[in-house]
């Protein structure tokens with residue numbers, strides 16, 4: 161099998177065409193930011209869970225900026241901060257690949273995307289769980305990425321095996337103590353949630369153990385003054401999210417620093433969120449997939465509580481004015497905003513026009529992305545999808561939902577071992593393996609990775625009694641699953657609304673049906689966080705969102721008369737092997753498991769053949 165799976169090399173694709181990037185600012189684009197940003201003494205731009213979406217969203221104008229546009233924006237904003245006499249810190253909280261062809265279409269994830277990602281002058285970065293699933297990727301982070309960033313790469317609780325010494329070593333720095341250009345003395349910790357799905361090339365130290373480490377306690381007891389703690393990490397900011405360990409670490413900091421401000425920046429749960437912990441500790445989470453750029457600003461520093469030497473209230477712009485909590489006695493005031501990732505947003509907040517905006521550095525990065533896309537042939541069209549299919553905007557059984565609409569027919573048709581084609585089969589998968597909606601129109605090589613980015617091998621157990629095999633899905637979806645894969649797609653209980661059903665994490669705390677509609681408002685994020693509903697920089701109407709289960713099942717080659725077979729081949733991703741064996745129960749062991757088609761046929765390999773099989777109508781003239 162080649163880079164493009166087991167269905168023939170790319171030059172056998174009959175309908176090859178590049179999808180053109182949609183131009184931002186098209187006539188229907190009446191939406192845009194609602195007001196200038198509030199600039200404080202220290203300000204933050206925050207990215208998280210970018211998952212390789214450096215090209216931006218080619219099919220969604222509202223998130224259409226690419227990484228080059230962001231390079232320009234980040235540089236312009238740093239200059240603005242400098243001109244105003246305040247600080248701006250750029251922070252990333254991990255999950256850099258698994259989600260897009262730019263990061264995943266190379267033999268090893270990230271080979272082409274990481275150099276593009278590096279073009280931002282980040283002040284602080286940290287590791288995500290997606291950097292630790294695959295051993296080679298973990299080594300890449302340790303040997304190359306962390307080295308490039310030096311002490312800005314902070315991994316307070318993650319170690320990787322140093323192949324030269326045979327010892328586990330921190331990937332980056334355990335913590336970073338630094339002074340900002342305007343004199344703020346900052347202590348930063350970068351904490352990954354208690355992730356357990358890592359390969360054996362890494363070790364994730366649980367937060368409860370990390371806070372007992374001597375380096376951590378020495379950092380907190382240090383005689384060096386600290387004006388601001390930054391607690392950042394691939395870790396949800398919502399304290400009620402069972403995956404989040406921030407509160408534990410925050411409490412440990414508070415034990416010795418009762419009043420010092422703590423700025424939290426998080427990720428992993430793919431939502432926009434803002435959490436208030438106490439009078440001078442707040443946290444922002446900035447979504448996923450280059451849809452959101454997070455903004456925070458903080459003021460309240462003076463000579464009595466800091467070394468800040470900049471401008472107290474930057475002129476000509478609004479300043480933050482909101483205490484973390486009503487009635488707070490803390491001097492610190494804040495603002496938070498979730499920016500939509502498009503050029504209109506970037507132009508507006510940098511006070512530029514289409515003609516004046518671009519920097520050479522940004523244009524060069526845009527050029528690099530185009531080159532990578534061309535080299536990887538990401539624009540090649542394999543089919544013409546007849547309609548939109550989404551992960552959770554329609555009920556799980558609706559034909560508009562991607563599972564019944566695409567995934568079941570695709571795996572039923574394509575995931576087939578010719579030598580066992582007469583056997584009935586049940587195919588099981590985790591819904592978290594399907595990462596994004598599929599849009600009507602050209603289905604490209606890139607879309608293959610956007611929908612199914614993982615290299616999870618299709619395994620099987622032969623001839624499982626139907627009664628046993630058919631009971632597994634229900635067991636996977638019952639109770640225990642939520643604990644096995646904390647914070648994947650299962651919303652927490654607080655998101656349950658008895659009349660409206662469950663919310664997904666896209667708009668996790670906004671009940672469906674409550675839509676703030678205005679003229680010119682387009683569907684998108686309608687975020688509700690600890691401060692209410694005014695955090696979105698661009699107003700949107702809500703997108704419906706339904707609860708989906710943790711696992712799905714497709715069936716193929718069942719008896720035509722509608723009866724059930726005595727036995728089936730039970731097929732599943734290697735990612736869920738241990739759970740499937742557990743749910744099959746006694747008598748089922750790992751030595752009964754084999755590769756189904758072959759040991760390189762993975763979840764990256766079924767969508768392209770399906771597009772070639774099912775979506776050839778209008779393929780030569782497929783409208784975007």
Ligand SMILES: Nc1ccn([C@@H]2O[C@H](COP(=O)(O)O)[C@@H](O)[C@H]2O)c(=O)n1
Pocket residue numbers: 209255289290293428429430590591592593594614615616645647648735
């Ligand atoms: N090989 C893999 C790895 C991960 N997944 C799915 O991704 C989820 C985690 O993604 P985040 O961006 O939220 O960190 C994980 O829970 C799985 O659902 C997978 O399917 N295969």
Ligand SMILES: [Zn+2]
Pocket residue numbers: 209211255428430
């Ligand atoms: Zn993620």
Ligand SMILES: [Zn+2]
Pocket residue numbers: 255288289290394428429
């Ligand atoms: Zn993650």
